[in-house]
Amino acid sequence: MAIDTLNEPVFNRDMVFRNVRRRAWITVGAPLAILAYLTYTWFAFNVPNLLAKAQPERAAILATDSVAYKVHVTKFLRRDIMEVAIEGERRATYSQEDLPEWVEVDGTDAVIDLGEGYGVTIAGKVMEFTVPDYGTIKVTATNSGVETELPAGPVPDWLKDNPKKLDARPTLDRRVQVTRTKIEVHNYFGGWENFWFPFHSELHGMSFSQLWAIALSNERLDPNRSNMSLIMHDFLENPDWQHGEVFVALFETIMMAVLGTITAALFGLPLAFLAARNFTPSRFLRFGTRRLFDFLRGIDMLIWSLIFIRAFGLGPLTGALAIAFTDTGSLGKLFSEALENIDNKQVEGVRATGASQIQRYRFGVIPQILPVFVSQVLYYLESNTRSATVIGALGAGGIGLMLVETMKTSRDWENTSYIIILTIVVVIVMDQTSSWLRRKLIEGR
Known part of the structure; x- marks a missing residue:
């Protein structure tokens, strides 16, 4: 019986080996080319220098500021007055009769409780900042700058002290600054303060149910406009959020x-x-x-x-x-x-x-x-x-x-x-x- 070999596939060993070698080169060469390109861009774009200049602590501060607000407790030394305000704004200043619970003001002096053992005492031109696990920082404002007394031991990274200014930020939500003209304490809180209504608005601090009751009430808060109009006006004309x-x-x-x-x-x-x-x-x-x-x-x-x-x-x-x-x-x-x-x-x-x-x-x-x-x-x-x-x-x-x-x-x-x-x-x-x-x-x- 004759064997028909005309229709049988021809096995070309050399062609198979060439295809295998080509695929091997592609498999190895492509990752090497990508690695070489990434290495080139690493140095061409000067990535090491950019990483050395990076300020992650600055990014953390900005992130904190975007989701929180701060209350400033400020003593202006030239005018000898004490002021407590949200975000340092004059239009969001607390009255002496309605101060936050963590601030006690006696004339032009103050005792501030920042929580978790952190505390600030302001008496005259002297500020004492108590920091847990570190000690008490005493700063005196002078006509030429500041004089600082630090606890014994190395100076922490969060403390920046020079003859002109002291800046201490042991945590993201607590900060103290002292210069020859003022003593300032920042205390951060989560949320967007005064988002709905201005600080001095009659509607400030009210809950949604209270606002709803006022909107439906016939007794007007402002005799010149309806309560609903007043709510919309105070919200849209909020000077802080616009x-x-x-x-x-x-x-x-x-x-x-x-x-x-x-x-x-x-x-x-x-x-x-x-x-x-x-x-x-x-x-x-x-x-x-x-x-x-x-x-x-x-x-x-x-x-x-x-x-x-x-x-x-x-x-x-x-x-x-x-x-x-x-x-x-x-x-x-x-x-x-x-x-x-x-x-x-x-x-x-x-x-x-x-x-x-x-x-x-x-x-x-x-x-x-x-x-x-x-x-x-x-x-x-x-x-x-x-x-x-x-x-x-x-x-x-x-x-x-x-x-x-x-x-x-x-x-x-x-x-x-x-x-x-x-x-x-x-x-x-x-x-x-x-x-x-x-x-x-x-x-x-």
């Missing part, structure tokens, strides 16, 4: 994103027909339109915003124009690609009914690209809400400008956290809204 101004700025940011995205979509769609190969036979016109898209989206949105700020000045309109210019290029390119991939059979079917060219576009083309159109516009709208915040920080207005202003002060980090949280909430709402619209408009649900 809720009213924040909400207006947030609305400007949203409008900036909406106006810019809608403008880009309205200009991008007709231009996409000029860039699509199956709708514009002129190669010169297609080339010019596509290069226009490249030009518009090739310049970053931040650069456009700087150009328009120089041309038109500060304001939300400059941010909307920057978004519109950049997204016209991006959406136009996406729409033109969608137009080139449509099914011509549907267009021919509409043409067979005797429809005009406009009707062919309306009933044969638009329904095919509508899912891409809606999906991309909604995605860019969601993305532009974040971009509008960054553009606003450059001077276009909106919530971004307020965010930068709070960060410049280096002391209102709780306000910074508030604005960041509001921005995140708006982005989440825009994401959920766009998802809902996609389901309604595209999937028909």
Whole structure:
């Protein structure tokens, strides 16, 4: 019986070995290449120097300031007065009859209980700070600076002592500073104080149930306005948190994103027909339109915003124009690609009914690209809400400008956290809204 060897596979040992060696080189070479690249970037970006300059304790302080508030107990030595205030603000100053329980004031002297064994005594120009497991720090303010008496032993890292100023922060929530002009004690508490109403408002410190009862009561706290109007006024006009101004700025940011995205979509769609190969036979016109898209989206949105700020000045309109210019290029390119991939059979079917060219576009083309159109516009709208915040920080207005202003002060980090949280909430709402619209408009649900 003859054996048919023509259809048997030929085993090429050399080819198999070459494939095995190639895979081995790839398996070993790829990780080595990645490691070499990471090593290069480690030194090219001077990472060791950056780590040496890092200040993790500064980051911890800023994080504490963003979720807590501090009460200042300050003795002004030149005027010989004692003041207790929240965040050191004059409009949030305690009266002598309504001081916190942990502060006892006798004239211009004070005894302060900071908890857990920490305590401060202020008498004249002398301050004594008792620290558990360390001892008592005695500081005397003089005309030229401060004189400090420390317990025996090494000076801890949290204590900064020089002839001009003493700064002691044994924990994140306790701090003492002494200079020749004042003695200041900071005591931190969790939360955002005065968030709802100003310190001196009649509504300050009230619970939600109390506010609800006042809102429904016919007995007015202010004879010139209703209780509900008073509640809204004190909340929106809160000088520390500026809720009213924040909400207006947030609305400007949203409008900036909406106006810019809608403008880009309205200009991008007709231009996409000029860039699509199956709708514009002129190669010169297609080339010019596509290069226009490249030009518009090739310049970053931040650069456009700087150009328009120089041309038109500060304001939300400059941010909307920057978004519109950049997204016209991006959406136009996406729409033109969608137009080139449509099914011509549907267009021919509409043409067979005797429809005009406009009707062919309306009933044969638009329904095919509508899912891409809606999906991309909604995605860019969601993305532009974040971009509008960054553009606003450059001077276009909106919530971004307020965010930068709070960060410049280096002391209102709780306000910074508030604005960041509001921005995140708006982005989440825009994401959920766009998802809902996609389901309604595209999937028909």
